[in-house]
Amino acid sequence: MEQTPVTWxxxxxxxxxxxxxxSAKVLCVGAGGIGCELLKTLVCTGFQxxxxxxxxxxxxxxxxxxxxFRKHHVGQSxxxxxxxxxxxxxPAANILAHHANIKEARFNVDFFKGxxxxxxxxxxxxxxRHVNRLCMAAQRPLIESGxxxxxxxxxxxxxxxxxxxxxxxxxxxxxxxxxxxxxxxxRPIHCIVWSKDMLFNRLFGKPDEVTDLDExxxxxxxxxxxxxxxxxAATAAAAAAEELSFFVRKEGEGAVDYAVRVFxxxxxxxxxxxxxxxxxxxxxxxxxxLALSDLVPDVHSxxxxxxxxxxxxxxxxxxxxxxxxxxxxxxxxSARVLLASIVMYLEHRPSEVGSSAFDKDDDLAxxxxxxxxxxxxxxxxxxxxxxxxxxxxxGNIIHAIATTNAIISGLIVTEAMKVLAGAQSAxxxxxxxxxxxxxxxxxxxxxxxxxVKGCMACGHAQLTLHLNTNTMTLGNLISQVLKKALxxxxxxxxxGDFLYEEGEGLEEDEVEMYAAMLPRPLSGxxxxxxxxxxxxxxxxxxxxxxxxxxxxxxxxxxxxxxxxGFILEGTVSQPTEAAAAAAEAPSTSRPEAQQxxxxxxxxxxxxxxxxxxxxxxxxxxxxxxxxxSAEEEDGGGEGAKKAxxxxxxxxxxxx
Numbered sequence: 001m002e003q004t005p006v007t008w009x010x011x012x013x014x015x016x017x018x019x020x021x022x023s024a025k026v027l028c029v030g031a032g033g034i035g036c037e038l039l040k041t042l043v044c045t046g047f048q049x050x051x052x053x054x055x056x057x058x059x060x061x062x063x064x065x066x067x068x069f070r071k072h073h074v075g076q077s078x079x080x081x082x083x084x085x086x087x088x089x090x091p092a093a094n095i096l097a098h099h100a101n102i103k104e105a106r107f108n109v110d111f112f113k114g115x116x117x118x119x120x121x122x123x124x125x126x127x128x129r130h131v132n133r134l135c136m137a138a139q140r141p142l143i144e145s146g147x148x149x150x151x152x153x154x155x156x157x158x159x160x161x162x163x164x165x166x167x168x169x170x171x172x173x174x175x176x177x178x179x180x181x182x183x184x185x186x187r188p189i190h191c192i193v194w195s196k197d198m199l200f201n202r203l204f205g206k207p208d209e210v211t212d213l214d215e216x217x218x219x220x221x222x223x224x225x226x227x228x229x230x231x232x233a234a235t236a237a238a239a240a241a242e243e244l245s246f247f248v249r250k251e252g253e254g255a256v257d258y259a260v261r262v263f264x265x266x267x268x269x270x271x272x273x274x275x276x277x278x279x280x281x282x283x284x285x286x287x288x289x290l291a292l293s294d295l296v297p298d299v300h301s302x303x304x305x306x307x308x309x310x311x312x313x314x315x316x317x318x319x320x321x322x323x324x325x326x327x328x329x330x331x332x333x334s335a336r337v338l339l340a341s342i343v344m345y346l347e348h349r350p351s352e353v354g355s356s357a358f359d360k361d362d363d364l365a366x367x368x369x370x371x372x373x374x375x376x377x378x379x380x381x382x383x384x385x386x387x388x389x390x391x392x393x394x395g396n397i398i399h400a401i402a403t404t405n406a407i408i409s410g411l412i413v414t415e416a417m418k419v420l421a422g423a424q425s426a427x428x429x430x431x432x433x434x435x436x437x438x439x440x441x442x443x444x445x446x447x448x449x450x451x452v453k454g455c456m457a458c459g460h461a462q463l464t465l466h467l468n469t470n471t472m473t474l475g476n477l478i479s480q481v482l483k484k485a486l487x488x489x490x491x492x493x494x495x496g497d498f499l500y501e502e503g504e505g506l507e508e509d510e511v512e513m514y515a516a517m518l519p520r521p522l523s524g525x526x527x528x529x530x531x532x533x534x535x536x537x538x539x540x541x542x543x544x545x546x547x548x549x550x551x552x553x554x555x556x557x558x559x560x561x562x563x564x565g566f567i568l569e570g571t572v573s574q575p576t577e578a579a580a581a582a583a584e585a586p587s588t589s590r591p592e593a594q595q596x597x598x599x600x601x602x603x604x605x606x607x608x609x610x611x612x613x614x615x616x617x618x619x620x621x622x623x624x625x626x627x628x629s630a631e632e633e634d635g636g637g638e639g640a641k642k643a644x645x646x647x648x649x650x651x652x653x654x655x
Contacts, residue, residue, distance in 0.1 A: 006421055006422045006423045007423070008418055008421065008423040008426035011421045011423060012417070012421075017417065017420070017421050018046060020420045020421065021045065021046045021047055021417065021420065022046055022047070022048055023048075023049065024047060024049065024116045024117065024420055025049045025050075025051075025114060025115045025116050026042060026047055026049065026050045026051070026115060026116065026117055026118075026119060026416070027050075027051050027052075027053070027112070027115040027117070027118045027119065028042070028050060028051070028052040028053070028119050028121065029052075029053050029054075029102050029118065029119070029120050029121065029122055029127075029131055030052075030053075030054055030120065030121030030122045030123065031052050031053075031054035031056075031078040031079045031082040031097075031121070032054065032056065032062070032066060032078060032121060032123060033062075033065055033066055033121075033147065033400050033402070033405045034121035034145055034146075034147060034405050034408055034409055034412075035052065035054065035078070035082065035121035036066045036067060036068040036069070036082055036405075037067075037402075037405045037406045037408075037409035037410075038119060038121055038409040038412055038413070039052060039068070039082055039083070039086050039095070040068065040086060040409075041406075041409045041410055041412075041413050042413060043086055043090040043093045043095075044090070045413050045417075047093075047413075048092060048093050048094055049094050050093065050094070050095045050096070051095070051096045051097075051098065051115070052079045052082060052083060052095065052096075052097050052098070053079060053097075053098040053100055053102050053107065054077070054078045054079040054082075054098075054099070055099070055100060055101045055102075056077075056078045057075055057076060057077055057078065058073045058074050058075065058076055058077075058078055058081060059074065059361060060074055060361070061361055062078075064402070065400050065401070065402035065405065066078075067402065068081065068082045068085040068086065069081060069082075069085075077097070077099035078099075079097040079098055079099050079100075080097040080099050082097070083095040083096070083097035084097075102122075102127055102130065102131060103127065103130050103489055105490075105503075105504065105542060107134075108134070108542060109134055109137045109138045109544055110138075112134045112135060112137075112138035112140050113138045113139075113140065115140060116140070116141075116420065117140065117141045117142075117143065117416055117419055117420065118131065118135050118140055118141065118142045118143070119142075119143050119145075119412055119416060120142065120143065120144045120145060121145060125170055125487070126484075126487045128144065128165060129165065129166055129457070129487035130487060130489060130543060132144075132157065132164055132165035132166055132457055133166075133457045133540075133543040133544065133545050134543060134544070135157065135159070135164075136159050136164055136457055136458045136544075137543065137544030137545075139159050141156070141157070141158050141419045142156075142157040142158075142164075142165065143155070143156055143157070143412050143415050143416055143419075144156075144157060144165055145408050145409075145411075145412050146408075147400060147401070147404045147405055147408050147432075148398045148400075149398070149399060149400070149401055149404065150401055150404055150432075150433045151404070151431075151432060151433040152404050152405075152407065152408040152431075152432040152433065153408075153429070153430060153431050153432060154408060154411045154412050154415055154429070154430045155429045155430075155448065156415050156418075156419070156427040156428070156429060156448050157448075158419070158424060158427075158448075159458060160451065160458075161424065161448075161450075161451075162427075162448035162449065162450065162451065163448060163449045163450065163451055163452060163455075164451065164455060164457050164458040165457070166455055166456055166457040166458070167449075167451055167452035167455045167457075167458065168452065175563050175564060176189075176190060176193060176563065177559045177560055177563040178563070179559065180560070181193055181194045181197075181198065182194070182198070183274055183277070183280060184280055184284065185376065185377075185380055185382065186284070186380070186382065187382065188373070188377060188382055188383055188384075188385050188393065189393055190382075191373040191374075191376040191377045191380070191382060192369060192373040192385070192390060192393045192394050194373070194376060195368070195369045195372035195373040195376065195394075196358050196369045196373075196394045197358075199266065199372050200356075200358050200365065200368060200369060200372070201357075201358075202247045203247055203262065203342065203345075203353075204345055204352065204353055204354070204356035205354070205355070205356060205357065206354060206355065246265065247262065249346065249353075255307075255342070255343040255346040255347050256299060256300050256303055256304055256339070256343055258342065258346065259303070259338070259339040259342035259343050259346075260292060260299055260339070262342065263290075263292050263335065263338065263339065264292060266372075267289065267290040267292075267375055267376070267379060268289045268290060268291065268292070269289075271287050271288070271289035271290070271379050272289050274286070274287060275287065275289070285381065287379040287380045287381075288378075288379055288381075289379065290331065290335070290375060290378065290379060292335060295331055295332045295335040295336075296332065296335050296336055296339065299339065302336065303336065303339045303340050303343060304343075306319045306320050306336075306340055307319065307340055307343045307344055307347065307348075310344065310348075312348065315341075315363035315364050315366075315367050316337050316340035316341035316344050316364060316367040316368075316371075317337050317363075317367050317370075317387060318363075319340060319344070320333070320336050320337060320340060322337065322387075325386060325387040325388040325391075326386050326387075326388050327386060327387075328374075328384050328385065328386050329370070329371065329374055329384070329387075331374075331375065331378050334370075334371045334374040334375045334378070334384070335371070335375060336371075337367050337368075337370070337371035338368065338371035338372055338375060340367075341364055341367045341368040341371065342368070344364060345364065345368075349364075358394065360391055360394055360395025360397065366387065366390065366391045366394065367387070369390060369394050370385065370386075370387045370390035370391070373385065373390060374390075404432065404433070407432060408432060411430050411432070411443075415427055415428070415430070427447075427448060428445035428446060428447060428448070429445065429446055429447075429448050430443060430444070430445045431443070431444050431445070431446075454570070456486065456545070456547055457545065461547050461548075461570060462547070462548040462549075462550065462570060463547065463548070463549055463550070463568050463569060463570035464549075464550045464552050464568070464569045464570055465481065465536075465549045465550065465551055465552065465566060465567075465568055465569075466552045466554045466566060466567040466568075466569065467481075467522075467551070467552075467553070467554065467565065467566040467567075468553065468554060468555060468556070468557075468565070469521065469522040469523040469529070469530055469531055469532070469551065469553045470521050470522075470523050470553075471521060471565075472521065472522050472565065472566065473518065473519055473520060473521055473522070474500065474517050474518050474519075474520055474521075474522060474525060475518035475519060477522060478491060478493075478500075478502075478518070480564060480565075480566070481566055481568070482538060485564075485566075485568060486538075486547065486568075488538060488540045488543070488545065489540055489542050489543055490502050490503040490540055490541065490542045490543075491538055491539070491540055492538070492539045492540070492541070493536060493537070493538055494536070494537045494539075495530060495534050495535065495536045495537065496527055496528070496534075497526075497527040498525055498526055498527045498528075498529075498530070500514055500517060501514060502514070503541075503542070522551070530551050531551065531553060532551060532552060532553035533550070533551065533552075534550075534551040535548055535549070535550055535551075536548070536549040536550075536551060537549075554567075
């Protein structure tokens, strides 16, 4: 007897699908913005067997959109709290929560095989890649999702049937050359990154940790006429030590005096030194130094009084009467806030000085970064930013909308039901709020594309890696190329007789042997090293991931274009310039579903490119220093869609 074909949506009325929903084992990865709504929607739809994994704890900033959480939950595990709250209104639901990292070894292929479907609500690209590879290895359906403001998307990934998450490339976070940040900034983000990653760390981070702010002049490290190499090295070391010690508060030095000394060094003498480097200003105007005496004539009385009157926990800006977070500060107000924030760190939070790290939920830290970056912007004639905008840029915040998360979670469950019902032909990649104005469609859907040949995850890719084999160390190859750029978790490297391994099961002498290789340049590795033309086989048994890297030696790179110092190149497509540019402007709308969707690093949804992505092209050139933001919600993004005009036959979902 022939089986009746499954048709959607008529299958929704069948008892068979209801039983499949009830018995299905579902893995939810992420319990944040989308994750909270997804858990609620799943149990209300009838799903009863769910496991949820999330490493994060609840923060106050989550409460305006993650509605399973309340104020008394702050500091607790997101996964465990979400499961507990859902069980309170759906006692029949069997929800197992893991307060853990999805990349832990226990969540391996066998673990994934224990589920019927995997639903992603993650907030970073590296974890998404990891889950994608495990789903491909375990042959389990994966439904990806992402939101950014009022736009969102849901994509379906079935091994061998549709594109996997990595079939199309995703833009990596933007990184900036150190020399640009330190000497020639020309954009607000340059000043903010400098203030956050350089100046803040130098003043309040570990005192013995060198940052890129600590630039020793070339003359210090070069042997002068009649000076030996040993003496030159000693001179350079002494200069470096002097640089480090300058930003350390002297014994008996008043907090205001220290703040003034830092200001004069950073915004006066350092800028004056840069102005003298005439070769930097042949094609651009030089910066202008600031004089503190012109901005805040009576520093001690004004700053001292404001700090003294400030209540415990009050920010520097509020202590100075600057409570409007959307207002841009002028040079005087920026100087006052900078000085006050330094003094308040020293006097109100002395135990944190020497161990602090920037936290976008710390108002005093945001005060400092906003004021410091604005003063630098004023020196270079760059537009300044409000406190609110600076916080968003420094914390990589993509502001989330709870309603968008709710709609996307409903669409995730809809696609999950199609997969469980066996109606795979009805599955759609769905785009929310990203259609052109002419279409008047709030939700648009297209059939998923087929797998891309040569995909790193669902195929077997071969890429060319351009780098300097004499300067790139094995440690940097593993950390910057394999783990960051390619999202490999536990790499094993083989090339001829050369072998490198990580992970459990290694003998103690093996661990020591491999650790000793890490500082060595690639050309100096055992068995002849890695050189031009070497084929390096990279395997990750945890992810069931394999790729061959063809080493191409290159002596030099343009630091402005390739600050990472390497280029990956091969048959995997590269985002076009339009798509990469969209990564910095996620709210940009895209015309219909024919455009390419591109995922940025965290919780970041970008949808746009009018052209189909061509191959071959550069895959990606490393990753930037972008920390995860708890304020960001769940970003995602799908790879570049093949150009497809939406006609009358295309599915349009009406809520």
